[in-house]
Amino acid sequence: xxxxxxxxVGATGAVGEEIFRVLGEMNFPVADLLPLASERSxxxxxxxxxxxxxxxxxxxxxxxxxxxxxxxxxxxxxxxAHYAPLAAASGAVVIDNTSHFRMxxxxxxxxxxxxxxxxxxxxxxxxxxxxxxxxxxxxxxxxPLNDAFGIRRVDVSTYQATSGAGHKGMEELVLQMQKFFxxxxxxxxxxxxxxxxxxxVIPHIDVFQxxxxxxxxxxxxxxxxxxxxxxxxxxxxxxRVPVLRSHSEAITIVFERDVTAEAAREVLSHAPxxxxxxxxxxxxYPMPIWASDTNETYVxxxxxxxxxxxxxxxxxxxxxxxVGAATNAVRIxxxxxxxxEEQA
Numbered sequence: 001x002x003x004x005x006x007x008x009v010g011a012t013g014a015v016g017e018e019i020f021r022v023l024g025e026m027n028f029p030v031a032d033l034l035p036l037a038s039e040r041s042x043x044x045x046x047x048x049x050x051x052x053x054x055x056x057x058x059x060x061x062x063x064x065x066x067x068x069x070x071x072x073x074x075x076x077x078x079x080x081a082h083y084a085p086l087a088a089a090s091g092a093v094v095i096d097n098t099s100h101f102r103m104x105x106x107x108x109x110x111x112x113x114x115x116x117x118x119x120x121x122x123x124x125x126x127x128x129x130x131x132x133x134x135x136x137x138x139x140x141x142x143x144p145l146n147d148a149f150g151i152r153r154v155d156v157s158t159y160q161a162t163s164g165a166g167h168k169g170m171e172e173l174v175l176q177m178q179k180f181f182x183x184x185x186x187x188x189x190x191x192x193x194x195x196x197x198x199x200x201v202i203p204h205i206d207v208f209q210x211x212x213x214x215x216x217x218x219x220x221x222x223x224x225x226x227x228x229x230x231x232x233x234x235x236x237x238x239x240r241v242p243v244l245r246s247h248s249e250a251i252t253i254v255f256e257r258d259v260t261a262e263a264a265r266e267v268l269s270h271a272p273x274x275x276x277x278x279x280x281x282x283x284x285y286p287m288p289i290w291a292s293d294t295n296e297t298y299v300x301x302x303x304x305x306x307x308x309x310x311x312x313x314x315x316x317x318x319x320x321x322x323v324g325a326a327t328n329a330v331r332i333x334x335x336x337x338x339x340x341e342e343q344a
Contacts, residue, residue: 001029001337001341002029002337002340002341002344003029003030003031004029004030004031004069004070004337005030005031005032005033005034005066005067005068005069005070006023006028006030006031006032006033006034006068006069006070006071006072007033007034007035007036007062007063007066007068007070007071007072007087007092008020008033008034008035008036008071008072008074009036009037009058009071009072009073009074009075009079009080009083010036010037010073010074010075010076010079010097011035011036011037011041011046011055012035012037012041012044012046012055013074013075013166013167014163014166014167014170014321015074015097015321015325015326016035016037016072016074016075017046018321018322018325018326019072019074019326019329019330020033020035020046020048021326022295022322022326022327022330023048023330024048024049026330026334028330028333028334029337030048030049031069032066033048033049033053034053034056034062034066034068035053035054035055035056036055036056036057036058036062037055037056037057037058037075038057038058038075039057041055042055042056042057042058043055058075058079058083060083060086063086063087063090063092064090067091068087068090068091068092069091069092069093070092070093070095070333070336070337071084071087071092071093071094071095072095072097072329072333073087073094073095073096073097073098074097074098074325074329075098076098077098077099077100078100079098080094080096080098080100080101081100084096084100084101084127085125085126085127087126088125088126088127089126091126092126093122093126093127093128093333093336094126094127094128095128095130095329095332095333095336096127096128096129096130097130097325097329099132099219101125101127101129102129102131102132102219102222102223102226103222103223103226104125104127104129106121106124106125107121107124107125107127107128107129108120108121108122108124108128108129109129109131109223109226109227110128110129110130110131110227110328110332110335111131111135111136111139111140111143111227111328112328112331112332112334112335113140113143113271113272113273113274114139114140114143114227114228115227115228115229116335119332119335119336119339120339122336128332128336130325130328130329130332131219131223131227131328132216132219132220132223132324133164133247133320133321133323133324133325134156134158134160134216134219134220134236134238134247134249134320134324135219135220135223135224135227136318136320136323136324136328137247137249137297137316137317137318137320137323137324138154138156138220138224138249138251138316139223139224139227139228140271140272140273140274140297140318140323141251141268141271141274141297141299141314141316142154142224142228142251142253143228143271144267144268144270144271144274145253145255145264145267145268145312146228146230146232148263148267149255149256149257149259149263149264149267150255150256150257151230151232151253151254151255151256152232152233152254152255152256153232153233153234153235153253153254154224154232154233154234154235154251154252154253154254155234155235155236155251155252156220156234156235156236156237156249156250156251156252157236157237157238157239157249157250158205158220158236158237158238158239158247158248158249159201159239159241159243159247159248159249159250160205160238160239160240160241160247160320161241161243161244161245161246161247161288161320162192162193162197162240162242162243162244163244163245163246163320163321164205164240164247164320165192165193165240166192168191168192169192169193169197170244170245171192172190172191172192172193172197173197173198173242173244174244175188176188176196176197176198177198177242179198180198180199185198193240197240197242198242199242200242201239201240201241201242202239202240203237203238203239204240205217205238205239205240206219206238213236214238216236216238217235217236217237217238218236220234220236220238221234221235221236233254243288244292245288245292245293245319245320245321246288246289246291246292246317246318246319246320247288247317247318247320247324248286248287248288248315248316248317249315249316249317250313250314250315251313251314251315251316252305252311252312252313253311253312253313253314254308254310254311255310255311255312256310257310258309258310259304259309259310259312260304261302261303261304261312264302264312264314265278265302268299268302273295273296273297273323274296274297274298274299275296275297275298275299276298276299276300276302277290277298277299277300278299278300278301278302279300280300280301284300285300285301285315286298286299286300286301286315286316286317287317288317290317291317291318291319291323292319293319293322294319294322294323295319295322295323295327296318296323297316297317297318297323298316298317298318299314299315299316300314300315300316301313301314301315302314
């Protein structure tokens with residue numbers, strides 16, 4: 001297989017660092033690697049494949065100068081808005097982890113387990129969007145169930161780890177817990193979150209919209225419909241919890257016909273990148289501590305509603321830095337490479 005010149009924008013961030021790990025674990029065909037960042041991080045080093053690479057400064061011309069084939073972006077929406085079109089214009093395919101391009105009708109929004117065929121639409125603008133982390137793990141569960149039983153409505157409550165806010169979010173939780181045990185928590189002013197996150201839950205992720213939902217919640221609504229190519233009803237409540245890594249979700253699904261827990265488990269047991277952990281008698285169900293540092297979405301607590309037999313309740317957990325960002329992005333790149341090989 002041909003090898004590709006790969007750039008990572010936001011190379012020193014939480015997702016950027018994870019992209020390097022996933023590229024290595026998946027033996028991605030890298031010819032040359034270009035870590036990119038702002039002036040603050042440029043000049044530092046990252047290690048990949050037994051070699052050290054100096055982090056270069058992100059500029060308007062860097063993609064052309066290095067003949068980049070694939071550019072992963074994980075440095076914030078404003079950075080993607082300016083530099084992603086420049087990377088695409090240089091001939092690279094951009095795989096963008098920010099929200100900036102997700103709802104652009106000309107940009108495919110891809111979860112490889114759900115809509116791999118949409119990768120081919122990258123030629124529209126040279127950009128493929130990576131969905132919101134909470135959306136990715138949810139649609140990996142919804143897609144096979146929708147194919148089997150037809151979904152009418154989804155209600156989801158998320159339990160999102162502090163790593164969803166990057167390094168600063170995790171550091172704030174650790175610092176506040178340290179201060180708690182020193183009886184000095186009152187000295188710790190919240191910065192990454194609106195309120196104290198240690199020993200607390202915060203039903204507020206991203207900014208509130210006019211309809212009373214947050215931007216994070218509306219991402220889950222709109223992105224789910226775009227990925228699954230279906231205008232199903234979706235409502236979300238997104239909550240930040242004092243967990244370092246991996247998001248969890250409680251999902252209620254209304255189907256077009258009756259469903260059993262056994263049938264749902266059978267469908268999910270064959271779904272790509274989904275692992276069923278559902279044996280409550282042995283205290284087996286998905287938890288962040290098991291999902292962290294893995295590339296799968298874990299699902300359990302699968303049960304039919306007490307009152308309506310076309311309603312299913314379940315619980316899922318996934319590492320949002322991997323499943324919700326880095327792993328999904330690299331899997332998109334793998335499909336793109338395969339398509340390039342087939343067309344060559």
